[in-house]
Amino acid sequence: MNSAPSYTSVFPPLYIGLMSGTSLDGVDGVMTAFDGPLHAAYVPFPDTLRAKLMALQQSESDEIHREAIAAGELARLYAECVGQLLAAAGIEANRVRAIGAHGQTIRHNPAQGYTRQINQPALLAELTGIDVIADFRSRDIAAGGQGAPLVPAFHQAVFGSPTGTRVVANIGGIANISVLGATGRVLGYDTGPGNVLMDLWASRHLGTPCDLNGDWAASGKVNQALLAKLLDERYFMLPAPKSTGRDLFNPRWLQTRLSDFGALAPVDVQATLTAFTARSLADAIRRDAPDTEAVYVCGGGALNGCLMKRLQEELGKPVQSTEALGISPNHVEAIAFAWLAARFCERLPGNLPAVTGARGPRILGALYPA
Ligand SMILES: Nc1ncnc2c1ncn2[C@@H]1O[C@H](COP(=O)(O)OP(=O)(O)O)[C@@H](O)[C@H]1O
Ligand SMILES: [Mg+2]
Numbered sequence: 123m124n125s126a127p128s129y130t131s132v133f134p135p136l137y138i139g140l141m142s143g144t145s146l147d148g149v150d151g152v153m154t155a156f157d158g159p160l161h162a163a164y165v166p167f168p169d170t171l172r173a174k175l176m177a178l179q180q181s182e183s184d185e186i187h188r189e190a191i192a193a194g195e196l197a198r199l200y201a202e203c204v205g206q207l208l209a210a211a212g213i214e215a216n217r218v219r220a221i222g223a224h225g226q227t228i229r230h231n232p233a234q235g236y237t238r239q240i241n242q243p244a245l246l247a248e249l250t251g252i253d254v255i256a257d258f259r260s261r262d263i264a265a266g267g268q269g270a271p272l273v274p275a276f277h278q279a280v281f282g283s284p285t286g287t288r289v290v291a292n293i294g295g296i297a298n299i300s301v302l303g304a305t306g307r308v309l310g311y312d313t314g315p316g317n318v319l320m321d322l323w324a325s326r327h328l329g330t331p332c333d334l335n336g337d338w339a340a341s342g343k344v345n346q347a348l349l350a351k352l353l354d355e356r357y358f359m360l361p362a363p364k365s366t367g368r369d370l371f372n373p374r375w376l377q378t379r380l381s382d383f384g385a386l387a388p389v390d391v392q393a394t395l396t397a398f399t400a401r402s403l404a405d406a407i408r409r410d411a412p413d414t415e416a417v418y419v420c421g422g423g424a425l426n427g428c429l430m431k432r433l434q435e436e437l438g439k440p441v442q443s444t445e446a447l448g449i450s451p452n453h454v455e456a457i458a459f460a461w462l463a464a465r466f467c468e469r470l471p472g473n474l475p476a477v478t479g480a481r482g483p484r485i486l487g488a489l490y491p492a
Contacts, residue, residue, distance in 0.1 A: 133155075133217065134155040134156075134157070134158065135155065135219035135464070135467075136153055136154065136155050136213075136217055136218045136219060137153070137154060137155070137156075137218065137219055137220055137221075137222065137460040137461070137463050137464050137467075138151060138152065138153045138204055138207060138218055138220070138221040138222070138252070138460060138463075139151065139152050139154075139221075139222045139455075139456040139457055139458065139459035139460030139461070139462075139463065140200050140203060140204070140221060140222065140223045140224060140456065140459060141224045141455045141456040141458075141459050142167075142196070142224065142225075142226050143224075143227075143294040143295055143296075143421075143455065144227060144294055144295025144296050144316075144318060144367055144368055145294055145295035145316075145317050145318065145321060145422060146167060146172050146175050146176060146226075146295070147166065147167065147331065147332075147422065148164055148165055148166035148167045149164065149165045149167075149199055149200060149203045150162070150163075150164055150452060150453070150455065150456040151163045151164070151165070151200075151203035151204065151206070151207055151456055152207070152453050152456040152457050152460055153207040153208075153210075153211055153218065153460070154457060154460055156457075156460075156461070156464070159211075160453065160457070161207050161210045161211045162207075162450070162452070162453050162456070163203050163206040163207050163210065164203075164452070165199050165202055165203045165206070167199070171192065171195050171196065171199070174188065174191070174192040174195070175192055175196075175226055175228065178192060178228040178240070179228055179229075179368045179369075179372065180372070189228065189240055190242075192226075192240060193225075193226075193240040193241055193242045194242050194245060196225070196226055196240065196241060196242070197241055197242035197243070197245040197246045197249070198245070198249065200221075200223055200241070200246050201245075201246055201249035201250050204221060204246075204250045204252065205250075215250055215251045215252050215492075216251070218252045219253065219463075219464075219467060220252065220253040220254070220255050220463045220464070220466070220467050220489075221246065221250065221252050221253065221254045221255065221463065222255050222258070222459035222460050222461075222462050222463025222464075222466070222487070223241055223243060223246060223254055223255070223256050223459070224239060224241075224258065224459050225239030225240055225241035225243075225256060225257070226239060226240050226241065227239050227367060227368075228240055229367075229369060230269070230270065230365065230366070230367035230368075230369055231369065232263050232267070232268045232269055232270075232365065235263060235264075236260075236263065237259045237260065237263055237269045237270070239256075239257065239258075239259060241256050241257075243256035243257070243488075243490040244490050246490070247490040247491065247492055250492070251492050252492050253467075253489060253490070253491055253492050254489070254490040254492075255462070255463040255466045255467070255487040255488065255489055255490075256487065256488055256490060257487060257488045258272055258459070258462055258472065258486045258487045259272065259486070261473075261484045261485070261486050261487075262473045262478050262480045262484055262486060264484075265473075265480040265481045265482060265484050266479065266480055266481045267363065267473060267475070267478035267479045267480030267481075268311075268363050268364065268365040268478045268479055268480075269365070269478065270298075270312065270365035270478065271292075271298040271300070271310050271311065271312060271365065271477065271478075272458070272462060272472060272473060272478070272486065273292060273298070273300065273310075273454075273455060273458045274290075274298075274300035274302075274308050274309075274310035274474055274477045275308070275472060275473065275474045275477075276457070276458040276461045276462070277290040277300040277302060277308075277310075277454075277458075278300065278302050278306070278308045278474075279461070280447075280449065280457075281300075281302060281418060281444070281447055282302040282306065282308075283302070283304060284304055285304060286304050286413075286414075286415045287301065287302065287303050287304060287411055287413050287414045287415065288302045288414060288415060288416060288417075288418065289301055289302070289407055289411045289414045289416070289417045289418070290302065290417075290418050290419075290420065290444065290454075291313075291403055291407070291417055291418070291419045291420070291423075291433075292316075292419075292420050292421045292454065292455060293316040293317065293399070293403070293419055293420075293421040293422065293423020293424065293426075293429070294316050294317065294421040294422060294423070294455065295315075295316055295317055295318040295321070295367075295368070296312050296314070296315060296316050296318060296366060296367055296368075296371070297312065297313045297314060297315065297316035297399065297402070297403055297421075297423065298310060298311060298312045298313060298365075299311065299313055299403065299406055299407060299410070299411075300477075301407075301410050301411040301414070307476075308474055308476065308477060309362065309410055309411075309476065309477065310362075310474070310477040311362040311363055311364050311365065311406075311477070312364060312365045312366045312367075313402050313403050313405075313406040314355070314357060314358060314366065314371065314399075314402040314403075315371045315398070315399055315402065316399060316421065316422075316423050317332065317399070317421075317422055317423055317426070318368065318371055318372075319371060319376055319395045319398070319399070320332065320333055320336075320339070320392065320395050320396055320399065320426075320429075321333075322373060322376065323376075323388070323391055323392050323395055324338065324392065326388075327388040327389075327392070332422070332426075333392060333396075333426070333428075335425065335426060335427045335428065336396055336426040336427055336428025336429050337427075337428065338389060338392050339389075339392045339393045339395070339396035339428045339429075340393070340427075340428040340431075341389060341393075342387065342389035342390040342391075342392055342393030342394075343390050343393055344390070344393045344394050344397045345383065345386055345390050345391075345393075345394045347383075348379070348380075348383050348386065348391070348394045349394050349397055349398055349401065351379050351382075351383075352379055352394070352395075352398045353398065353401065353402065353405075357370060358402060358405065362410075362477075362479075363477060363478055363479035365478075396426070396428055396429050396432060397432055399423070399429060400429055400432035400433045400435075400436055401432075401436060403433060403436075404433060404436035404437050407437060408437070414439070415439070415440075416439060416440040416441070416442065417433070417437060417439065417440070417441045417442075418442055418443065418444045418446060418447055419433070419441060419442070419443050419444065419451060420443065420444040420449070420451040420452075420454035420455065421451060421454070421455065422451075422452070424443040424444070424445075424451035425451070425452075430443075462486060462487065463487070465485070465486070466485060466486060466487040466489070469485055470485065471483030471484055471485055471486070472484070472485065472486035472487070473486055
């Protein structure tokens with residue numbers, strides 16, 4: 123009767139979401155109570171950490187040690203992002219109910235029963251004094267699922283419409299779609315590469331982490347023979363549920379396909395890689411959401427004007443960023459991990475079995491108490 127009021131009775135609980143995806147660009151963080159103001163922060167990876175994380179994407183010597191060191195550096199960067207969010211909001215750590223921290227994927231191999239998102243969640247809890255929920259994907263894989271994508275449930279919750287089908291395309295390093303049916307039916311999977319190959323080519327030939335706005339690609343010419351060769355990939359034929367990562371779409375994959383195109387100007391390769399991302403996304407949308415009214419793009423790909431234009435040309439329907447639905451494309455995935463943390467705290471499932479292929483709904487994540 124006289125139980126002490128918790129802060130939740132005065133303020134709605136706040137959650138922090140931290141996302142660092144396959145692009146290896148940095149940490150996107152948000153703090154939100156879901157129906158109030160939103161604070162956002164971005165902490166880019168230092169080049170040294172990016173190089174360590176990149177090296178961990180394939181098998182090399184002394185991986186366990188190198189993984190632990192990189193995970194510690196990552197957790198410190200996560201803590202820095204949390205510090206920025208608290209400072210921006212002018213609140214204390216004890217106001218935040220939990221942090222949902224995705225971690226950094228270094229392997230994704232659901233067929234062999236594992237996926238690995240490195241992090242040091244215990245260190246993050248120690249540094250921030252906030253409960254940390256981590257390791258969101260393993261339980262879905264344990265239940266026979268892909269462990270990915272996990273964002274469609276959140277996309278449905280915030281972007282679904284009862285009046286028609288909508289598609290949300292998240293274009294990070296890898297691209298995934300959520301097809302949000304008017305009835306609440308959701309379908310989703312990784313369509314293939316997002317920015318990962320374009321970034322690789324831009325960094326090799328421009329020395330920049332990405333092709334800003336796709337301007338370089340826009341000045342080149344798409345090579346149809348190379349485009350056909352890139353599209354001739356078994357992954358695109360596989361039925362959903364399916365998910366992918368740098369394990370497949372990596373420099374080796376690209377190099378093999380470029381071997382007959384040595385004479386092609388680098389700028390034309392970039393134009394073709396951009397067309398490739400657009401086409402593989404459009405093929406998936408045409409196949410699984412032919413009736414969609416519009417496509418809403420989130421993730422860094424929404425900032426690539428050339429890619430957005432190509433996608434719109436492919437589909438012949440409106441392609442806009444999720445800003446049109448009220449959420450910045452840069453914030454969607456981080457909010458999704460704040461939402462997944464909230465689902466964990468309420469002991470509610472976070473996966474959609476129809477999307478991941480898991481045997482059933484599962485509570486996702488593991489708690490590292492403050
Ligand atoms: N202004 C821009 N122009 C072109 N591409 C951009 C721009 N801003 C971001 N990107 C792309 O988006 C990527 C980051 O997207 P993000 O959604 O964070 O992906 P991930 O979740 O894989 O980290 C960058 O690596 C880059 O390729
Ligand atoms: Mg990112």
